[in-house]
Amino acid sequence: MSSKTTLDTLYLINSSTRKVYLDITVGDEGQTSLLTVRLNKEIVEENHSGNLTKCTIGKNNELNDTILKIEVTIADTSRKTNLTFVNIKLSGGVLTRNYPLYKTVSKEGDSADYYCHIKFFKP
Amino acid sequence: MKKILWFTSFLMVFISTTRAQEVELDLLKAPVSPASSLLGFAQSEIDKPTDVSDFMATIQSASDNFSKLPSNFAIDIAPFWLTKSNSLNDISTTGLANSYGGNVIPQTLVLSFAVKNVDSTTINYNANSTYAGFGFKFYLYRGNYDTNTQEKLNQIAKLQQKKLELMKNNADQVYENLSSEIIELKEKREQLFQGIDTEDDSPENIQLIELLTLRAEKINAEIEEKIEILLEQNKSTEEVSNLDEKIKAIAADFQLTRIGFTWDFAGGISGEFQNKSFNQGKIYNAGIWTTLGYTTEKAGAFLGLIRYLHNPERIFALDNTINELNSVSTFDMGFRYIVGGTQSKFNASIEAVYRSYLSDFEADNSWRLMLNLDYAILKNQKITFSFGKNYDGTTTKDGNLVAALGTVFGFGNKR
Numbered sequence: 001m002s003s004k005t006t007l008d009t010l011y012l013i014n015s016s017t018r019k020v021y022l023d024i025t026v027g028d029e030g031q032t033s034l035l036t037v038r039l040n041k042e043i044v045e046e047n048h049s050g051n052l053t054k055c056t057i058g059k060n061n062e063l064n065d066t067i068l069k070i071e072v073t074i075a076d077t078s079r080k081t082n083l084t085f086v087n088i089k090l091s092g093g094v095l096t097r098n099y100p101l102y103k104t105v106s107k108e109g110d111s112a113d114y115y116c117h118i119k120f121f122k123p
Numbered sequence: 124m125k126k127i128l129w130f131t132s133f134l135m136v137f138i139s140t141t142r143a144q145e146v147e148l149d150l151l152k153a154p155v156s157p158a159s160s161l162l163g164f165a166q167s168e169i170d171k172p173t174d175v176s177d178f179m180a181t182i183q184s185a186s187d188n189f190s191k192l193p194s195n196f197a198i199d200i201a202p203f204w205l206t207k208s209n210s211l212n213d214i215s216t217t218g219l220a221n222s223y224g225g226n227v228i229p230q231t232l233v234l235s236f237a238v239k240n241v242d243s244t245t246i247n248y249n250a251n252s253t254y255a256g257f258g259f260k261f262y263l264y265r266g267n268y269d270t271n272t273q274e275k276l277n278q279i280a281k282l283q284q285k286k287l288e289l290m291k292n293n294a295d296q297v298y299e300n301l302s303s304e305i306i307e308l309k310e311k312r313e314q315l316f317q318g319i320d321t322e323d324d325s326p327e328n329i330q331l332i333e334l335l336t337l338r339a340e341k342i343n344a345e346i347e348e349k350i351e352i353l354l355e356q357n358k359s360t361e362e363v364s365n366l367d368e369k370i371k372a373i374a375a376d377f378q379l380t381r382i383g384f385t386w387d388f389a390g391g392i393s394g395e396f397q398n399k400s401f402n403q404g405k406i407y408n409a410g411i412w413t414t415l416g417y418t419t420e421k422a423g424a425f426l427g428l429i430r431y432l433h434n435p436e437r438i439f440a441l442d443n444t445i446n447e448l449n450s451v452s453t454f455d456m457g458f459r460y461i462v463g464g465t466q467s468k469f470n471a472s473i474e475a476v477y478r479s480y481l482s483d484f485e486a487d488n489s490w491r492l493m494l495n496l497d498y499a500i501l502k503n504q505k506i507t508f509s510f511g512k513n514y515d516g517t518t519t520k521d522g523n524l525v526a527a528l529g530t531v532f533g534f535g536n537k538r
Binding site: 005006007009010012013015016025026027028029030031033034035036047049050051069071074075076077079094095097107108109110111113115117121122 | 204212213214215216217218219276279280283284286287290291294298312313316317318319321322324329332333336339340343346347350351354367370371372373374375376377378379
């Protein structure tokens with residue numbers, strides 16, 4: 001079964017004062033998740049369960065070379081599916097980007113762990 | 124040994140008998156698939172596609188590769204789940220916790236469709252007609268998680284907090300000690316964008332950035348593959364495995380159980396098209412249900428039903444015979460009290476329904492009072508027993524059920 005549980009990418013920003021937002025959607029139906037978001041060493045969200053909506057990361061002109069680190073763990077508590085997924089959406093920078101991650105666990109109750117490392121980058 | 128063999132074979136026959144009769148026992152509950160219920164489809168005959176491709180495959184199969192209209196077909200569609208995409212609301216256990224609100228109706232909405240054609244050997248239906256039905260069901264209130272469900276979610280969350288700490292340490296350690304190969308790949312990725320003006324939001328520049336982003340994704344994939352291996356190698360295997368096992372012990376048999384106030388609506392209508400012609404259509408039967416309930420963890424659950432049926436298939440007040448008259452409308456009000464915990468194996472309930480006729484009809488208004496017992500012996504398998512007075516005044520009895528239960532109780536006696 002194919003899976004993608006690790007994300008390492010760049011997110012392009014500019015020198016505007018526009019805010020950059022993070023949205024995280026977790027699933028599938030009836031799964032149980034917990035996540036942590038850090039910007040460098042600073043905690044943005046800690047032990048957050050469920051989706052994360054419109055979380056402000058900072059302004060474009062403040063973010064160059066900073067690293068957004070996201071760790072998500074999802075326990076398979078659904079009796080309908082063994083699929084787990086994390087969709088990460090970044091907006092407010094040069095482009096709006098979606099990063100889908102997914103894993104189907106092999107047995108009921110198993111956990112799937114996701115690691116994301118996103119560098120804000122202004123060339 | 125002989126007794127055990129007898130008991131096992133009896134139990135199998137008994138279960139198969141009782142499962143077929145479960146529909147009758149759940150009168151005080153709106154049907155899950157209203158259209159299919161109105162046209163007499165069994166639950167096992169109803170297709171329930173879970174995504175768009177599954178739905179298309181179902182339609183393709185039922186329509187003989189899109190060459191004709193389906194002849195005998197019942198389908199339930201949950202639009203919210205069928206078309207799920209990245210724009211979904213929170214569908215994790217956190218998001219599903221809400222009892223009511225804007226998300227509850229779309230999340231619980233089920234649309235049901237059914238088409239039926241029969242041959243001359245099928246009673247109650249005209250072999251020269253085509254029957255088609257449509258129905259819906261949704262919840263306004265679906266209840267809150269019970270204490271057991273919430274406790275298990277809290278336990279999982281505590282274990283996941285510990286796990287996240289390990290994951291953070293793992294990620295930090297890996298990224299602080301990246302190999303020169305990965306660092307070079309990262310530099311190469313950044314160099315792709317050298318000279319790009321991110322202040323320029325002209326369509327040409329945006330298009331160029333999108334193209335470069337696509338090229339960068341190939342390098343991303345290389346980096347991610349190497350990082351994933353490092354994360355796997357570096358993680359504190361024993362601690363993580365230990366936490367995973369503890370989470371699994373709770374999550375593997377986890378069930379979302381709800382208590383509190385519930386309120387659902389269901390409705391459906393079916394039509395008969397004589398000589399299989401749309402021009403000769405008429406309403407075959409129709410119904411609308413609403414069920415209000417309150418479930419507690421220890422004192423059981425109380426359900427109240429209001430139901431309107433037009434030309435129902437069975438007029439119970441007339442000796443349970445099939446309705447062969449048109450335009451008979453009935454209005455039912457009733458309640459059901461269920462004793463038993465939300466996650467207990469044994470449940471007992473008493474239900475009463477009063478039926479009044481809204482159209483001219485020979486039968487008097489009548490009532491039904493039933494005692495239902497059920498015990499879950501296996502997952503999705505229950506021993507059920509019911510006893511009481513039906514609308515026509517007769518005592519409901521089933522020789523097999525009563526005899527079977529007698530045998531079960533007798534077998535269990537210690538002498």
